[in-house]
Amino acid sequence: MAAEDILRYFDSIRKSDDEDPMHKWVGTHTLRRGILIKFFKWLYYDSVEAKKRPKPKVVQNIPKYRLPAFVYEENISLVF
Numbered sequence: 001m002a003a004e005d006i007l008r009y010f011d012s013i014r015k016s017d018d019e020d021p022m023h024k025w026v027g028t029h030t031l032r033r034g035i036l037i038k039f040f041k042w043l044y045y046d047s048v049e050a051k052k053r054p055k056p057k058v059v060q061n062i063p064k065y066r067l068p069a070f071v072y073e074e075n076i077s078l079v080f
Contacts, residue, residue, distance in 0.1 A: 003058045006036065010062060026065045033062050 013032065015025045041053040 001058065003061060006059065006062060029065055033064070037062070 010029060010033070013025055013029050017023075037055060037059050040056045040059045042050075044056040044058075045053040
């Protein structure tokens with residue numbers, strides 16, 4: 001499995017604003033990103049203690065996404 005395959009997988013999770021106006025795909029992306037990074041750390045460096053494992057090159061370029069500010073503002077108004 002190459003880094004391009006992983007990036008292609010994450011691109012398939014991403015949705016347009018019309019399909020997902022609340023940007024819920026960001027949470028899915030973040031969760032799966034963490035799981036895959038943890039898995040590949042174990043796969044490449046299983047003999048190293050878990051907290052000391054470096055990030056393999058195959059997962060180093062997976063981008064982090066943050067929710068836009070307007071999503072937080074809309075959710076806060078729904079709560080209060």
